[in-house]
Amino acid sequence: MTRDDWYRHDRLPHIYCSGCGNGSIINCVLEAVSDIGWNIDETVFISGIGCSSRAPGYIQTDSLHTTHGRAIAFATGVKLANPDLHIVIFTGDGDLGAIGGNHFIHACRRNIDLTVICINNYIYGMTGGQGSPLTPYGKKSTTTPYGACEMPFDLCNLAVAAGANYVSRWTSYHVTELTKAVTAGLLTEGFSFIEVISQCPTSYGRRNSLREVSDQILYLKNNAVLHQRWKRMQEKGEDLSSDQFVVGEFIRQSRPSMGVSR
């Protein structure tokens, strides 16, 4: 089976805006599952609510489009009740980082065998552009009209601190690297977390002087700093610019995990 066979073609084209990064990310995830060769009957996609969380609806498997923020909690039940199922979660910076934060850190702690793809577009896309806990300091949204005055989370740091077995970050531009990271996450026992920074031209870009889709793509391309390089920068006492972010793999370990099929 190829990536294309995993799509629910009768639901395409999807509802995403033109230039939205979500579609690229779904491609990468499906590429990874088809590469690994998971059985489509035994793979379940689960999500919360948001543009990003609509992803499972376009995939030809059993899927659970749940309530806002709760995908991981639902998935925990699915996985523990049937550890033979492979479970991938699609979520957003709002769904996971705001309302769903608790389920997130608890899943990391339990190291339950799930893979979470968090599409971080810095904004609540679905509801029209409110700030999220990932909206960078100073950036505009409909609920931060004067610029966000709260510091954002670093979800990867949080996942590491909470105990996840696999953590990495890429962007919707880095499709090749992302596909590899997702593959690694899927194959790691325990909880895997992949944050994907993505463009939302409709609700984020146009409010933050990234008018065109291409501006956002270039932003992702130019501001991604490789984990290894960041380490070297730190050693030299250098700091990231306010737009830069670190990409790469942050941890891969094997703390005790739950729900692993034997």
Place this chain on the structure above:
Amino acid sequence: MTRDDWYRHDRLPHIYCSGCGNGSIINCVLEAVSDIGWNIDETVFISGIGCSSRAPGYIQTDSLHTTHGRAIAFATGVKLANPDLHIVIFTGDGDLGAIGGNHFIHACRRNIDLTVICINNYIYGMTGGQGSPLTPYGKKSTTTPYGACEMPFDLCNLAVAAGANYVSRWTSYHVTELTKAVTAGLLTEGFSFIEVISQCPTSYGRRNSLREVSDQILYLKNNAVLHQRWKRMQEKGEDLSSDQFVVGEFIRQSRPSMGVSR
């Protein structure tokens, strides 16, 4: 005013079991606020639900004994609506670490000017001894009759990763150090988090071969490893024993904070 003046004497003796560490910790916190000399009219204690969360009820100030896990969210409203109030939160490992985890990490992220005292007795005391997300691996509780099979959180790590300005850990045995840590937390702008490991003879000790209160006190005394020593151990490649835990100050910084009275 001395510590004693902060107590609601008409409510003493409190409901805590004989030998429970909660009372000692309240002493330390009140010692700290009276040391600093906060005005009793402008100090508010806020808590969730649990034995630990009953603490504010014994203190002669305005107080808010809220719903389970939500103390920080309520406190956020109090503080932002009136930044002149000093706010201290009492919570437990269940209240903060289980149901209240999301409010916790968000408050760390926002760095809102609150001080949180989390009494970690490794158990849900109030409801009679169920496991909490802090119950150490393998330990018994009424809901982990075969020993906890989930890894516990390190709340201090989590607080640091989420962005808190002040984080430290002590125990109900270390009353002097604890009082100093609380004082430091109260005086730090932004979010301060002090975890206090404490004995619960009724619901934890007797299920985990710490039958007597004295066993638990000795446990706290003997297994606390000072932060600095732990660093040296790490350098030497040594590990903590399964009973040991690290105490001391983990961070004191001044990231941007919210709700600070000007």
Place this chain on the structure above:
Amino acid sequence: MRHEVRFSGFGGQGIILSAVILGRAAVLYDNKNAVQTQVYGPEARGGASMSAVIIDDEDILFPKVINPNIFVIMSQEGFLKYGAGAPGNAVMLLDSGLVHDRPSCRYYEIPASREAKDRLGKIIVANIVMLGSLVAATGIITKEALEAGILSSVPKGTEDLNIRAMKLGFDLIMEGKGEP
């Protein structure tokens, strides 16, 4: 007399804004009553967006459009979804470059997008061109009210452009360009 106007097009064309401007102009500057409503929903994102305005001299009780008698259509999908069923006695203004089909009622072909691009250099104001044409063609509100409505609705710095777009809309009708 109750007028029910329906706007449709695709996301980004400013369909909603057109309706709001019309309603606001009617209420604030023409002293009429107006109710503006619209279709929300994610489906509106890729597909056709729709907004409606009811204008009446009397109080507007039932606030939803029942029998729209004026249509402003700016995309083919919008036409199919919201314009194709227009009753015989309706009037339709359509962006002739974007709508391929034609209704069975009276209609005006307004090359709004093309003219906006060619004459004003900004395709983004095509909706205001359509508004101008609408008012010129139907007189549903006064031109003065429309102008005031536009001025109080568009972002600072774009007033001039928008007024020129409105006038372009007037002209396209006056020049008889739109006549069916």
Place this chain on the structure above:
Amino acid sequence: MRHEVRFSGFGGQGIILSAVILGRAAVLYDNKNAVQTQVYGPEARGGASMSAVIIDDEDILFPKVINPNIFVIMSQEGFLKYGAGAPGNAVMLLDSGLVHDRPSCRYYEIPASREAKDRLGKIIVANIVMLGSLVAATGIITKEALEAGILSSVPKGTEDLNIRAMKLGFDLIMEGKGEP
């Protein structure tokens, strides 16, 4: 005949367990009906704990104690809170070392804690001593049922100790020690 038994003491004395054993014994080994209830609540922690058992040959419909006629009291606070109001026709067994006051009904003074400590070396089984005395004094269930009830309720390895405690309770009554 409906009997309503009320147990009270402080936390840690095994007040609840006593009641459960009595109820279980009645139901499983004496083929009677029984309902056991208790007071929960954090206030019960430091203060007096209370548990009640209703025993009846018929079905027990209303499950709460209305007029307790048998009291087993193991602390002064328990006495004040749950025993002091005992009606004249009631019977009370009290741990004479722990309860200072005396009721106005018939009562047995059982030095259960002291005897448990002195004779069995374990103050923890004072409640079982009281249970033994209760059954010996009132015959509310058979001694055999009580023994079976205890055996099926106490932790493995403590059976012998508990049975000895029960017998000690019997003896204290037989020896007339508790007589009022």
Place this chain on the structure above:
Amino acid sequence: MMKLFIDETRCKGCNICTMVCPYSIFTPGDTPNRRGIYVPVLDRPERCTNCRLTYLYGRQLCGVCSMICPDQAISWIADEPYSARCVVIEY
């Protein structure tokens, strides 16, 4: 041989493909289709590594455009081999 193909019923005209192809095979379209979409046009698609070499190597060789196309609009369909002609490859 394979042929690059843009599914017009899916493409939303975002032009991301025009930014990522190492051979600049995609260029922004300039006329809207019936849905009002400016679908990119292909510039000498036979230059695409994937088209040329996938069969040879028996696996996907680039495919970045197809992977990044958020609307699942880019794919390859089988095609008869191109007749020999000079292909200028621009790096």
Place this chain on the structure above:
Amino acid sequence: MMKLFIDETRCKGCNICTMVCPYSIFTPGDTPNRRGIYVPVLDRPERCTNCRLTYLYGRQLCGVCSMICPDQAISWIADEPYSARCVVIEY
């Protein structure tokens, strides 16, 4: 001078005080009070640093027992100075 004082209406007999005093001033009680509590007894409380020296230094000097007593049962009340007598301090 001050005098160490255990409030019997509060003490729950946990004996934590008996573990922490550097002078072992508290020792576990052996008879229950009316509430059934074994309140610790004080062994030569005049040895307590706090009792002896707080007035002298104008601040709390030890106070660990009082701070750790979970039941707010330990405090100091004013007392007439002890009459001179030999105090053996055991370290």
Place this chain on the structure above:
Amino acid sequence: MSRTEFFQGNIACAEGALAAGCRFFGGYPITPSTEVAEHLALKLPKVKGGCFIQMEDEIAGIAAVIGASWTGVRAMTATSGPGFSLMMENIGYAIMTETPCVIVNIQRGGPSTGQPTMAAQGDMMQCRFGSHGDSSIIALCPASVQECFELTVKAFNLADQFRTPVFLMADEAIGHMRERISIPDSVPYTGRKPAEKDTLPFKPDEDLIPGFAPFGSGHHVPVTGLTHDWRGYPATTNPDLHAELVSRLYHKIEDKRNGIADYEIENREASVVFICYGAPARTVAQVLHDQKHDGKDDLGCLRLRIVWPFPEALLEQFPHASVFIVPELNLGMISREIQRHTAVPVRSVSKIGGELHTPRELLQVAEEYR
């Protein structure tokens, strides 16, 4: 003096809050209520003492609002079905602790995520019975943009007066439509009755409501959601105290139900009487307006602006009623309540799916009884 605007219902609601002196908004975005938050995000920071915060979820939103209210400020949140469900526990806390606050629910189609962008009145029972335990609350239903403004103001006044959460139960149709609104320079104001010095903080006055002592005012109020006595101290195993407290919380509102009723009656002589609230009232108004054109006048209407506590005495205002027709955008919620109080047949006209009843649909039902 007043100014005229062409506003959405949601914006009018936010403007009403500002006019009422609301100084704190804590919430979480959700369609179709988000514009309330967005407008306050723009405006509150510009008002002295004003604070807008987007919390991590709705549970935290209402929690922050309750916390803010205890500092003495007027505070509100806005949400829709899913968020409203999440608030239920803390709403009960506000009831139990007698914390004034305003909760706006712009109702959308449920259950669950259902129809995020469509109108409904499906949470009318939930606002009354959605939190565990016995209680009573106040719920207002606007039928126009103007009323979104006015009833928001009123909601704050009632919240302060009764020390209770008050719900503005609007719906997507009213919240999202734009129409004429006239915004007055000043609005009615009834604040919290202050606590007298040295009174017990939860000891009620004769009106069953205790005076309010904000945090920081030296009253040292211990607030708890546990059953508490007049001092605020927990007393969780005392049946009498619980019965007294919870009955009082119930009666302080329910006893006034016919007094605080806010309604419009049209044609008391009618035989066919519509009872309505919120968006369907617009359809009913159209039908009643149209009957005059048709030269008829046997249709009447009771329109409720305060739906809970339900003012059942109003049902007697129609001595000739042969039927009560109750159009609702749900499966007949307030119809249930009406049935309890009257012998007149109640005809529930449910419509779910997001569209309003058309005038024709209601007329057809009315015809059946003519």
Place this chain on the structure above:
Amino acid sequence: MSRTEFFQGNIACAEGALAAGCRFFGGYPITPSTEVAEHLALKLPKVKGGCFIQMEDEIAGIAAVIGASWTGVRAMTATSGPGFSLMMENIGYAIMTETPCVIVNIQRGGPSTGQPTMAAQGDMMQCRFGSHGDSSIIALCPASVQECFELTVKAFNLADQFRTPVFLMADEAIGHMRERISIPDSVPYTGRKPAEKDTLPFKPDEDLIPGFAPFGSGHHVPVTGLTHDWRGYPATTNPDLHAELVSRLYHKIEDKRNGIADYEIENREASVVFICYGAPARTVAQVLHDQKHDGKDDLGCLRLRIVWPFPEALLEQFPHASVFIVPELNLGMISREIQRHTAVPVRSVSKIGGELHTPRELLQVAEEYR
């Protein structure tokens, strides 16, 4: 064969779940329901395929249960008021997605944290109306330890049969008391109707209920809480689809209400009729038992074991009733429902605070009507 035990209601409930084949418990401890979880924490790990998990809160608890249910296993949670309130959003999700699951609520005194250790029936309206939007559910009320067992079994059967969340609405009095229970070797079992191959996953059969296709069975079911069509695809702006779906969810239960009714009737000829459920039924039973001793027989009783959907046809079983006396441990919740359906006067006898009505109290009320 069966064995006799002396169990708490909560333990009986857990045992009932095990007997019914429940293999998943996800929950969060709360007094007075915790023993249900604790017992299952002990037992489930010993059962093949059994899984107990304590989640981070009640929201996650019910979420995990719903997730587990989609793998085809029987799954449950147990809670009390505050936790129940938190579950409301996801309960709506279970309703909308037609996910069978059992939710045990051991009711305690509310609102808010209220009286954690005292008995109440204050969540009876909440279980019916606590989630946003229109819906219907099934609620069972045990009045003895034996019924805690039996009705838990029945709850699982009804959940599977109707593809809906089913509530076991017990109370602290029943949950915490210990009494005789007889545990049979096997229990009635009605499982989920399986989905036929290649049918649409949400296309109902004639009984209005679609067949169930568990995850992993190759049916590729897209489950969503949004309004969806028969394929499970979102269709959130289609009024007709929404109306069809939500009406069906309502009617699949409500239409069967008089059929699935589970009740006991005593003395159809009575003039004074008690209607009761749960713990107060014990008091009523005592009163009726005692009247025989007094040589009277004018008291009758309708005891409901299934309270929702409300089987109103049963009210007609008492042709001579001059009053319905409804003792409840709340301020009169089911009384409200009864009032809707009958012309017989309804006398609500509320008791809140945690204690049961005494036989004398109820007798006194009955005397008023004798």
